Amino acid sequence: MERELLLLGLLRQGAMHGYQLHDFIERNLAFCTDLKKPTAYALLDKMQANGWVVVREAREGNRPYKRVYSLTPAGEEAFQRLLRENLGAFIAAKTGSDIGLAFIDVLPKAEALQLLNQRRAAVSAQLAEFEAVPQHQGSYQLLIDHQLHYLRSELQWLDEVIAHIRSRRHVLRRHGERM
Amino acid sequence: MERELLLLGLLRQGAMHGYQLHDFIERNLAFCTDLKKPTAYALLDKMQANGWVVVREAREGNRPYKRVYSLTPAGEEAFQRLLRENLGAFIAAKTGSDIGLAFIDVLPKAEALQLLNQRRAAVSAQLAEFEAVPQHQGSYQLLIDHQLHYLRSELQWLDEVIAHIRSRRHVLRRHGERM
DNA sequence: TCTTGAATAGTCAAAGTTGACTAGTCAAAA
DNA sequence: TTTTGACTAGTCAACTTTGACTATTCAAGA
Incomplete structure (x- = not known):
């Protein structure tokens, strides 16, 4: 559409x-x-x-x-x-990136944190890329600004998640999980 | 995947x-x-x-x-x-919702604002829906929290866009545009 | 001059996705 | 009791999307 x-x-x-x-x-x-x-x-x-x-x-x-x-x-x-x-109208965006979060308890805390930090670096890199885009005139700049706003928001959320996981007790082993 | x-x-x-x-x-x-x-x-x-x-x-x-x-x-x-x-990894989400913004200059300022306010109401409604979801235990709550964070961020961005459009001089007519 | 690689322009078969369907079960209302 | 509507379970043909091609042009370097 x-x-x-x-x-x-x-x-x-x-x-x-x-x-x-x-x-x-x-x-x-x-x-x-x-x-x-x-x-x-x-x-x-x-x-x-x-x-x-x-x-x-x-x-x-x-x-x-x-x-x-x-x-x-x-x-x-x-x-x-x-x-x-x-x-x-507004149609909320769907990443599939969230699905993994639903299962993060499966991983040992240390590995979860390592992976989330890796993810954080990826967000950060994309953000840097968009921050480097020169200013445009006209409404194209709106799209760039939106992307910047979105990436900053994602980064902030990820930081909250990392802090939250970090503050948790070590996760218990579960069914089917490798040690 | x-x-x-x-x-x-x-x-x-x-x-x-x-x-x-x-x-x-x-x-x-x-x-x-x-x-x-x-x-x-x-x-x-x-x-x-x-x-x-x-x-x-x-x-x-x-x-x-x-x-x-x-x-x-x-x-x-x-x-x-x-x-x-x-x-x-991180894969940025893609709504198609942004495409319209790229062409917002085509519309008279008043109509653009009216439509964006309509959109704002839609975001607001979705946000209210998620704010009403009861707290879950476990990592499912992470997904809900992410959605809340995302919707709040979108709402904030939309408000900035609306303010920006509002502060602009009346848009000039362009090629192909209805009066 | 010849070769190589990039850019232009589009196609095709295969793969993925979906609206609309079939068909049985069950509970409740008429 | 029989009709209705919701729920469970899955299928199919049509439509959409895509990776991997073909083929030409053009510019630059060997």
Whole structure:
């Protein structure tokens, strides 16, 4: 749903190839969304079937043909609708990263702490990466700011978890656990 | 990857039907992971092929047969490996909820604010829901606490965004935009 | 000049995911 | 008692996603 919105929003700024769309997303929005090349083309096909985009087969010189996608009025309408739908709603993110926490009692305290510190380093590294991104103008900066806010919040939570585990008595052995 | 970990972790606490596994996840962990019934069975089939679980066809009375899954030693090994892998790494969550923000400039300021306030209400409602969950014992509480932490952080960020948009000059009209 | 590697553009078969279904059991209301 | 609705248990065809390809162009270095 949001991937359609994204493709429409990009096409709104001008006609593009499927390849360019995918490439832009991969380079700039990989932290937000996940859109592999074949999926991008599949969505574009569907959007074409919906009448949201039209394709023009173009060739420059004798290079192999390329398909250039551009927005139709129906596509603009869809964009407007999807944008409002997206902004007005909130869908909580789901990492699978939490699942392990549900079973952390299985591990000896020392190993649990070692692994969580390793995880903390990973969060920290991602945070440093985003802190190094130069300021952008426009609403793209919002996305970066959100990611920064999210990563800082995760880091803070992880620190709380580590402190909590550290303060606990040594965990008892359980069924099926290696010593 | 984390869904296998989850299934293995649950089966570790005792043999179960595919249906019970799915049902438990749906009821208690829907905020963390997403595992539809047919996907659960597909994963169990794969795990069986891996030798991580075994199936016993059982019937009680003359009710139709049921398949009871249980962990093998190889499954326990896989669980231990996946658990360490999961805890030691961090994979940032991806909502698609952010995509809309990238295009918020398209909307008139007033409408943008109205939609963001609607979104804020949605976050607030989810937060209230989780604040109402009674305290659990054990590491399940960690998952709840994480969700609370996450939702509070999102709410705070949204408030910053709303304040930021509010403080901005009225947005200029752009290409393709309805008046 | 020729080769190599990166970038551009897209495809395909295989794998994963899911909405909608079947089918039996059970408890309670009509 | 029989109908209704919820619960248990699982399946299937359709749809979506993806890893791994093909094939051309282009620039740089050997």
